Amino acid sequence: MAGNIYGIDFGTSTIKIYHKNVGIILDEKNMIAVANRKQVIAAGNEAFEMYEKAPSNIHVSYPVKNGVIADIANMLELLNYMIRKINKKSKKLSAAAIIVATPSDITEVEKRAFFDLVASSNFKSKNIKIVEKPIADAVGIGLDVTNAKGVMVVDIGADTTEVSIMSLGGIVISKLIPIGGNRLDESIKIYVKKNYNLVIGDKTSESIKKELACAFPMDENSIKVYGRNVVTGLPAEVEISSASVHESITEYLYTIVDAIRIILERTPPEISSDIIDSGIFITGGSASISGLDKLIAKETGLKVNICKDATDTVVNGLGQIIEDKKLSSLACSLKQTNFSG
Template identity: 45%
Template sequence: MARVYGIDPGTSTLRIYQKGAGIIYNQKNMMAVLDGKKIIATGDEAWEMEGRTPANIEVVSPIRSGVLAQVKNMLAMLNIIFDKLGEEYGRMNGQEFIVASPSYATEVEKKALVDLIAECDIRPKRIRVVDSPLAAALGAGVNLRECFGAMVIDIGADTTEIAVLSLGGTVVSRMLKFGGNRLDESIIGAVRKYYNFAIGRKTAEQIKIKLGDAEHPEEDNTVALKVFGRDVVSGLPKSIAVDSLFVHLAIKEHLDKIAEVVFNMLEHIPPEMSADIMESGIYLTGGVSGIKNLDKVLAEMTGLKVYKCDNGSETVAMGLGKIAEDPDYDFLAEKYSTLQVEDFR
């Protein structure tokens, strides 16, 4: 029997699901490139190098804003990853792939993604594309066969996709061109402005994950974290304490923007569907769904039930896994994929 793999090539993380085995790869979608040519590290190992590399080594992300930006690099990296995974989980040659693509990707962008997988050394037999909000909903536990209306909010690294789904299709969707990376940038900016202190991307991400709160923390209920960086005035390494109120104020504007778009979409859907969504609720997913109280704030604002996924960053890959495992869901990949490449070898 053919092996089936699901691939979710996110801006920050690349996830691969293998039918029967679960998620077999979940690492940063990054590589370290020497002299612009040779890949010397991939995934989490490359991310470890970020901010510490000499001038001839660059840490790059081949996917930008959810869309393939560096084809050659991504191809070379996938070949390395597939090779390693093949040794551990069985050869991946000539098998089937289901790839998640943002719903807003153009046909050209989707085709580029399919062509990329098709060109890998493992020469897949069949490649199908699934809109990521559909995969996210499945991964979040929505029964797409019977659901007449549910909203999915997927807040990733560089994109936020908000979609209203019904009976296995997307009714309306909106995409915001920002996600967790923008929150990190705002934290870097605020720390620099208020403390005259420079921190790196990784530190900002840690601050966001540990202290980020969508709700205004009470003055006497804030949590603080000691962070390392460089004093901009003296130019010397130093540490400072940052607290959750400071972080809330730094990221609030972006979370408010997401909430505003959600509200606006709910106002514009047909009345019959409003009732269905009231019943089914909102599914909050993507890595940033882990921000404390984000589900609570959205629930208070909309008056709807908001379900937060346990591992928001893995939801799309888990949804692809459901399609791979359960023939009942095959129709999602067949019917709603815009591209199919079969036996093109």
């Protein structure tokens, strides 16, 4: 693949863009702030700063939900905003080719939405290709997906967890479940409100998860958090322990483990022997939860590998597919439908 080539990972939580021969040129929150329903005033990290703090006339939202585009108009505005950010000289950006990562276990219509979004954007390119996220994940981890040896990757994202078995450059079996980091954040919020009479925001619950989340009851750690007392309605401070966080998220962690077991039960026996050798590879933003590898290993009896740079494996995989001609066959094309009239 020659010329100006870009890879885009439209995550629920973040948007990342890779540029050939340069590397990752954009890594921002996949959020947009719209004033009075028509004027885009911020996007990315700037919009995230406004989240849960904006007045009623400013709506801050995630255009991608559960791994698919939920708000095509705002996603198009956000993508064009990011194009202007990385290319300050011009509103449009010419590209020889663009490769987009999409979840595998979604409908053709949902997959096409990603393709048509990029075709309608200020990326001036007629060559748009799709790579399924599990494939990009595996390549980004450093696995060879083009040979006959089967590999298993579990990507725990913001809204979804995708469990996939791959071999010979394709997906043998895959399952997408609607549980990810955001569901863990929500369960922490509910637990804190119920047990501590404290209402906290999404950002606070996410920081609690990053600091204290654990798959097993571990050494007692705690942090102070701030919110609004349910009874008095006044600002308040409480101390949250790691045991409380473990109790609030453990049900969802076992749901992820159950999804892994279901896929293993459906895996062809020859690939099962490959997975026994190589183990399960865990990636995504919530892969860093303390003790998660031990929990999955205990429940499955398999070796579990937590990937380095787990949040960037998809975009790094897109980068390798762009840079290595031998991997270019992993990207496939779709026909275009233009949204921009």
